[in-house]
Amino acid sequence: MVVANDPLALLLLKQDVEAFLYHEANLLDDRRYEEWLDLLSDDVRYWVPMRRNVKFGELEREFTREGQDINWFDEGKTTLTQRVRQILTGVHWAEEPLSRLSHLVTNVEITEATPSAADAGEVSLRCRFIIYRNRVATETDILVGRREDRLRRVDGQWRIAQRQVFLDQNVLLAKNLTFFF
Amino acid sequence: MAITFQPSSYSGLVDRDNGMVSREIFVNSDIYAEEQERIFTRAWLFVGHESQVSKPGDFFVSSMGEESVILCRDRQGEIHVFLNSCMHRGMKVCRYDEGNTPIFTCPYHGWSFATDGALVGVPFYKDAYHEELDKSQWGLIRVPRMVNYKGGIWATWDANAPDFLEYIGGFRTYLDILFDGWDGSEGGTEIIGGIEKWMVPSNWKFPAENFIGDRYHNISHRSVDLVGIGPSGQGRRDNSEREGAKSLDVSFPERGHGTVMFLRPEDAQPVPSYQNDPIVSEYFYQCEIARKERQGQLWRILAGPGTIFPNMSYLPRQPRSIAVWHPRGPDQTEVWRWFLVDASAPPEVKEFLRQYYIRYSGPAGLTEQDDMENWNYAHAASRGAMARRYDYNYQMGMGYAVTDFEDGGLKLDGTVLDTTKARAGEQNQRGFYSRWREFMAARDWDGLATWRNNGSAC
Numbered sequence: 001m002v003v004a005n006d007p008l009a010l011l012l013l014k015q016d017v018e019a020f021l022y023h024e025a026n027l028l029d030d031r032r033y034e035e036w037l038d039l040l041s042d043d044v045r046y047w048v049p050m051r052r053n054v055k056f057g058e059l060e061r062e063f064t065r066e067g068q069d070i071n072w073f074d075e076g077k078t079t080l081t082q083r084v085r086q087i088l089t090g091v092h093w094a095e096e097p098l099s100r101l102s103h104l105v106t107n108v109e110i111t112e113a114t115p116s117a118a119d120a121g122e123v124s125l126r127c128r129f130i131i132y133r134n135r136v137a138t139e140t141d142i143l144v145g146r147r148e149d150r151l152r153r154v155d156g157q158w159r160i161a162q163r164q165v166f167l168d169q170n171v172l173l174a175k176n177l178t179f180f181f
Numbered sequence: 182m183a184i185t186f187q188p189s190s191y192s193g194l195v196d197r198d199n200g201m202v203s204r205e206i207f208v209n210s211d212i213y214a215e216e217q218e219r220i221f222t223r224a225w226l227f228v229g230h231e232s233q234v235s236k237p238g239d240f241f242v243s244s245m246g247e248e249s250v251i252l253c254r255d256r257q258g259e260i261h262v263f264l265n266s267c268m269h270r271g272m273k274v275c276r277y278d279e280g281n282t283p284i285f286t287c288p289y290h291g292w293s294f295a296t297d298g299a300l301v302g303v304p305f306y307k308d309a310y311h312e313e314l315d316k317s318q319w320g321l322i323r324v325p326r327m328v329n330y331k332g333g334i335w336a337t338w339d340a341n342a343p344d345f346l347e348y349i350g351g352f353r354t355y356l357d358i359l360f361d362g363w364d365g366s367e368g369g370t371e372i373i374g375g376i377e378k379w380m381v382p383s384n385w386k387f388p389a390e391n392f393i394g395d396r397y398h399n400i401s402h403r404s405v406d407l408v409g410i411g412p413s414g415q416g417r418r419d420n421s422e423r424e425g426a427k428s429l430d431v432s433f434p435e436r437g438h439g440t441v442m443f444l445r446p447e448d449a450q451p452v453p454s455y456q457n458d459p460i461v462s463e464y465f466y467q468c469e470i471a472r473k474e475r476q477g478q479l480w481r482i483l484a485g486p487g488t489i490f491p492n493m494s495y496l497p498r499q500p501r502s503i504a505v506w507h508p509r510g511p512d513q514t515e516v517w518r519w520f521l522v523d524a525s526a527p528p529e530v531k532e533f534l535r536q537y538y539i540r541y542s543g544p545a546g547l548t549e550q551d552d553m554e555n556w557n558y559a560h561a562a563s564r565g566a567m568a569r570r571y572d573y574n575y576q577m578g579m580g581y582a583v584t585d586f587e588d589g590g591l592k593l594d595g596t597v598l599d600t601t602k603a604r605a606g607e608q609n610q611r612g613f614y615s616r617w618r619e620f621m622a623a624r625d626w627d628g629l630a631t632w633r634n635n636g637s638a639c
Contacts, residue, residue, distance in 0.1 A: 083547065
């Protein structure tokens with residue numbers, strides 16, 4: 001549906017969705033990775049394309065393609081779970097000692113709610129993020145970009161069914177991506 | 182106190198006899214500047230893959246050492262490599278990563294260059310230049326030597342460099358394994374779209390020496406081995422084919438290249454691998470049978486990671502990919518990663534490999550994340566005035582290599598260190614730095630093509 005049809009329901013929905021996004025960000029920043037995994041639907045799609053410099057008018061080639069090209073991430077829950085398990089081994093040197101992370105989520109905008117904002121079983125949203133990472137002594141990365149999520153209500157709880165992350169970088173300035181967006 | 186290095190200093194920095202290398206060669210900015218001059222303007226460098234510029238007008242902006250270059254296919258279908266810098270005032274004539282174009286127009290003053298590099302447009306040519314500018318002399322700077330070897334595009338800035346195949350020498354056996362189809366068909370590979378590019382805060386030689394044959398760094402990958410991301414769901418690779426194989430480190434010290442490999446027994450037969458996926462498993466099994474038929478004894482070689490001097494490394498199979506370590510100052514490396522698949526493989530196989538490549542490699546790869554952490558902090562902890570005084574130790578396996586390796590009728594070129602029992606050795610790294618020292622000291626290619634004096638041309 002067009003979400004603007006019911007402004008009050010939309011406001012409440014947005015409040016609900018934002019609370020979920022902040023909760024999720026807190027889990028990641030508090031290093032509660034297994035609880036974070038529980039927020040993902042079993043069929044979750046997690047995609048972070050690489051980003052090219054292309055000529056004006058050829059913007060359709062700006063991002064590497066999901067399911068076809070090499071991407072930073074292009075996976076489901078199995079691989080995401082492996083990533084969490086790796087951090088929890090305690091010998092994942094790229095995250096040992098653990099990084100200090102802050103996920104700032106902002107500019108949240110609901111783009112679709114089905115079947116309706118008042119009774120949403122599935123929501124598409126767009127937001128911006130800043131991820132600040134600091135690790136060891138002075139190592140610092142700031143990653144900024146756009147996120148497009150699809151949330152699904154499962155047993156009354158929001159679950160992430162799809163996450164697409166569009167990073168504002170060409171050559172990745174961070175030496176690794178050992179964290180989640 | 183700043184130390185100035187003369188060509189003669191380099192023998193002291195790389196001590197071949199004692200297997201020691203000074204930390205200065207990784208952290209010293211004077212040496213770094215000298216490397217740009219002596220190594221990156223003279224060596225053959227990997228630029229890209231033919232499949233990235235398959236149509237006329239296709240271009241891919243690459244890098245040779247620190248410098249931006251354009252790999253381009255002209256209207257006649259010929260491939261060129263140019264310096265990405267306008268001849269008038271130096272502006273980059275192309276700031277896109279890739280695409281297709283009839284012409285490169287400089288955004289500063291508007292000089293334009295055709296896809297064969299020729300200067301074709303000069304604003305105010307009549308009025309300001311009085312038609313006296315000889316356009317034929319002001320085309321984009323073209324690399325004097327370029328080769329398309331089995332789809333891989335290589336170039337050098339040195340017109341006197343030996344032919345590429347002479348530069349590669351006996352290492353060709355291993356380079357072929359990278360670029361040929363897995364069934365042994367000539368040059369049967371293509372690139373999957375999307376070139377990974379990222380920064381690693383480390384000198385470029387750290388990854389180059391890691392890929393050339395560091396079998397010693399298993400502890401780096403402990404976590405991924407515990408998790409198990411390999412094609413068969415265990416470890417980080419599928420090792421079923423290595424049953425009964427010898428582990429060999431092969432170095433070509435006179436050229437600087439090296440690789441690790443596993444040599445299957447003489448009576449070995451193809452074994453199924455990647456059994457988690459029946460289509461993929463069957464594909465590789467059939468490829469193995471075809472390759473064995475084609476290559477006979479050479480089929481016994483199960484190639485592992487390698488480095489072609491100076492900064493092109495690769496994994497020939499798991500995950501099949503090329504890495505170029507672009508120098509960006511003594512303390513920074515810009516890594517570019519290309520991923521290869523058999524062009525004729527079924528879609529299921531390509532997709533299986535694509536997913537494996539992504540979870541293994543690069544900044545988001547479960548395996549390689551830990552490598553970069555080590556290169557980062559090994560470099561950082563070697564920069565201090567005190568740290569620099571202490572050489573790195575490369576003595577592992579010194580004196581145990583042979584130059585006449587033979588096993589069941591298969592003779593191998595190069596110096597071979599059998600690491601089956603030892604499990605690791607550092608002769609490949611010693612070969613790399615020995616060659617590095619020659620590049621830094623030799624005046625020209627007459628001095629660098631040392632194998633010519635030894636009577637073995639290739």
